[in-house]
Amino acid sequence: MKLKLSDILITIVIALVFGIIYKLWGPVYSLFKPFGLHIGDVIYGMWFIAGTVAMLLLRKPGVALLAETAAASGEFLVGSEYGLSVLLYGVVQGLGTELMFALFGYKRYTAFVASLGGIAAAVGSLVMDAAYGYVMDLALWNLLLLVGARLIGGFLIAGLLAYFLVQALDRTGVTSLVRPASDEDYKALDR
Amino acid sequence: MQWTLNYEETWLHRLNPAFKLIFFLVLFLLLLFIHNPNMITNVTVVPLLLLLFSTGHQKKVLLILILPFLLLFFSSASSMMFFGQGSTTWWKWGLIHITEESFYRGLHIGFRALNFALLGLLFALTTRPVYLFYSLIQQLKVPPRFAYSFMAAVRILPVMVEEFQQLRAALLIRGVKKKKGIGRITQTVTLYAVPLLSQSIRRAHRIAVAMEAKRFNNKERTYYYKPSFSKFDLIFLLYIAIGFGLAFWMSGAFPYFDITDVRQK
Incomplete structure (x- = not known):
């Protein structure tokens, strides 16, 4: 299933919207992170949401990676305070989400798989943090707090919130524009 | 955001956008391999000078954009400073445990974040998105x-x-x-x-x-904008190379801190 122009365009439009949110999220996160206690990392999950939302909407291979990369580019182009690092973080996080949907053969788009996608993106961001912020050199309890908060954030925001958002979008009927015809659609024709 | 700010075009605007992007990504990776806090402190000056004097934007605008970087510096540095591992204790109070090693590592991360922020802002302020995308298609063969x-x-x-x-x-x-x-x-x-x-x-x-x-497709097409390379690309390359070289030499000749590698042994 190759991506058509409309798939790409819709993915990038959604991604840019999230890109703006990503940019606005930077100062919020800085404020939520007082004195290096990583409780605030629960809201870090917002930075993974573009991948899962786009994938749940369009349901085609490659969409999560494209969306997360595009969202990061959008964030970068409007002048993110994290600068260039967001581009690489975006790619790695997108890969994480993509991998989870690929693991289920791009056939299951449930809240469970979406949550796994969010968590995988969180793992991706932690891998980047290990190279960028020497997080492995934190005291153990602090590192565990960081990992825990990050994963919970990925699960709650990029997983459940994304799923809830797409379900709400489903009810508007707009998803019929973007999704490929499913087996059920073909069966409906036979009836 | 290019489409809302008034500014004068400078030589940085004339760099090839795709070259600039690739070059900045290479710089990004290079910065990840700097573990000497003396060096990263010196390196910070390189993008800062360009940002202050060569972007063609008003000083007021630049100031507003740079100020949040201070918050970023502290939020990036704080967790490592307060909770990092290290053996030479400076201060301990409850969970907070500041050691010499973790303090410098935190400082290093702060400077690293600052560098990425400065480079990112430099790119965003001197690149028109439209030129960038045309350049990506033509120079990097993006579909x-x-x-x-x-x-x-x-x-x-x-x-x-x-x-x-x-x-x-x-x-x-x-x-x-x-x-x-x-x-x-x-x-x-x-x-x-x-x-x-x-x-x-x-x-x-x-x-x-x-x-x-309207028959939009991926086949042969002609372009309204044709970004190419110029002498400015070479000047930019030389500026960065000389800047990094000087920073490296200075960090050996006139160090500020005793620590030369912030990683935990």
């Missing part, structure tokens, strides 16, 4: 489908801002009250996110259909 989708999407954003303001006014006039706690999140999703996203999905779909109706 036009992706690049043009990006340019179209950028054009949709102002429409969305307008829609957002309309929504807010409509909700205000109907007397919709803001909920508290968890209800606030669901309220935001249903009242704002859903209508904004569904409308823009419909719009994006219409644009894609229109583009294909």
